[in-house]
Amino acid sequence: MKVLLYILIIFGISANLFSAERFISKNGHIWFYSKTPLEVIEAHNNQVASVIDPAKNAIAFNVIIKSFKFERALMEEHFNENYMESEKFPKSTFSGQFVGFDPANFKKDGKYNVSIEGNLTIHGVTKKIKQNGTIEVKGNQIIAKSKFNIKPEDYGIAIPALVRDKIAANMEINVDITYTLSN
Amino acid sequence: MAKKKTKIIIFVVLLFILISAGIGLFMFYQPVKDYANSGADISMNVSKLISEFQNNEVEANKKYVSSNDVIQVNGILKEIINNPDGSISLSLVEKPDDSDKISATLDKTFNSKAKGLQIGSKITIKGQCTGYQELIDKEVIMIRAGIVE
Numbered sequence A: 001m002k003v004l005l006y007i008l009i010i011f012g013i014s015a016n017l018f019s020a021e022r023f024i025s026k027n028g029h030i031w032f033y034s035k036t037p038l039e040v041i042e043a044h045n046n047q048v049a050s051v052i053d054p055a056k057n058a059i060a061f062n063v064i065i066k067s068f069k070f071e072r073a074l075m076e077e078h079f080n081e082n083y084m085e086s087e088k089f090p091k092s093t094f095s096g097q098f099v100g101f102d103p104a105n106f107k108k109d110g111k112y113n114v115s116i117e118g119n120l121t122i123h124g125v126t127k128k129i130k131q132n133g134t135i136e137v138k139g140n141q142i143i144a145k146s147k148f149n150i151k152p153e154d155y156g157i158a159i160p161a162l163v164r165d166k167i168a169a170n171m172e173i174n175v176d177i178t179y180t181l182s183n
Numbered sequence B: 001m002a003k004k005k006t007k008i009i010i011f012v013v014l015l016f017i018l019i020s021a022g023i024g025l026f027m028f029y030q031p032v033k034d035y036a037n038s039g040a041d042i043s044m045n046v047s048k049l050i051s052e053f054q055n056n057e058v059e060a061n062k063k064y065v066s067s068n069d070v071i072q073v074n075g076i077l078k079e080i081i082n083n084p085d086g087s088i089s090l091s092l093v094e095k096p097d098d099s100d101k102i103s104a105t106l107d108k109t110f111n112s113k114a115k116g117l118q119i120g121s122k123i124t125i126k127g128q129c130t131g132y133q134e135l136i137d138k139e140v141i142m143i144r145a146g147i148v149e
Helices: A002-020 A073-083 A103-107 A161-166 B002-029 B047-054 B059-065 B108-115
Strands: A022-035 A038-053 A058-063 A090-098 A111-121 A125-138 A139-151 A172-183 B042-045 B071-081 B087-095 B099-107 B122-133 B141-147
Touching: A038 A073, A038 A139, A038 A172, A038 B059, A038 B099, A038 B141, A103 A125, A103 B087, B042 B047, B047 B059, B047 B071, B047 B099, B047 B122, B047 B141, B059 B122, B071 B099, B087 B122, B099 B108, B099 B122, B108 B141
Parallel strands: B042 B071, B099 B141
Antiparallel strands: A022 A038, A022 A172, A038 A058, A058 A090, A090 A111, A111 A125, A125 A139, A139 A172, B071 B087, B071 B122, B087 B099, B122 B141
16 A cells, blocks of 8 residues: 555656646747838837646746837837736736647657647737647757737727727737747 | 018917927837936835735836836846847846846847856846746846846
8 A cells, every 4th residue: 555655656746747847938029010001010029938838738928018119119108008008907828728739749859830729818808719830849949930910909909090090900919939948 | 560460470380380290209209218228216126126026916017117117126146048039138036046036138238248247146237127927937027127237
């Protein structure tokens, strides 16, 4: 009985160790464009935190809204105060799974097309989304890239009629994150 | 006489339009504040800023993030990280063994100064505080930062 207990404990510990092996990044790059004939607006966030957990085939993001950098002060102010309301909703998060992806590939060098499904929270509104991207496995590194569109109105972000034709109906979101293996 | 009055009025109106347009353009194109080189609004040690976020994130966000103040912190340099975009981030802790930290990305003009820094030494930085997260480590995030000493 005691032996069984020891075996269980050892297995328990090793299972924990395995799930503790994950790929992390704290300097991921997410940027967006709003393109209209009148104006192109872009902002970059180079402090995105993200984790890939191979054991669970899972991926999570944490994006601090205030870390988006604009060229002009006024745009940054409007983005934070009028649209994203970053004092009320300081973070945007995503938590989801790789769909139809063999987690064994996380250990095999190569470039893979992937599909991710999960919950995206922006401006306090959570939506289930499914997006495509690529991941490139290079030894202990993973480079993940994706590009997709988001409609501000879907997340309860109201854009006044006065500036409506200066802000695109679809924001182009770009993701470029280099993960390193962490034990 | 009336003609002269009209001329003056037109001149004043034009001047007013020109000045407002100038102010408008100035405000519209004004670049973001140079946090790394501006005088500090608030100064404290690393543990104070971290504990304020851990005790009440909503309040700390109001005080240090939404205020757009230049925040100056002093602590011990734990890590120097080279980011993919060519910038450098510093991890500051209160005591060498602490895991809770401030992660500050330097303004690129401070890259050369960062190369001379010693891990484990005392450091003071200032910059823009953008928030708190604990997805990987428990950390307060700063950007647009400069090295004070």
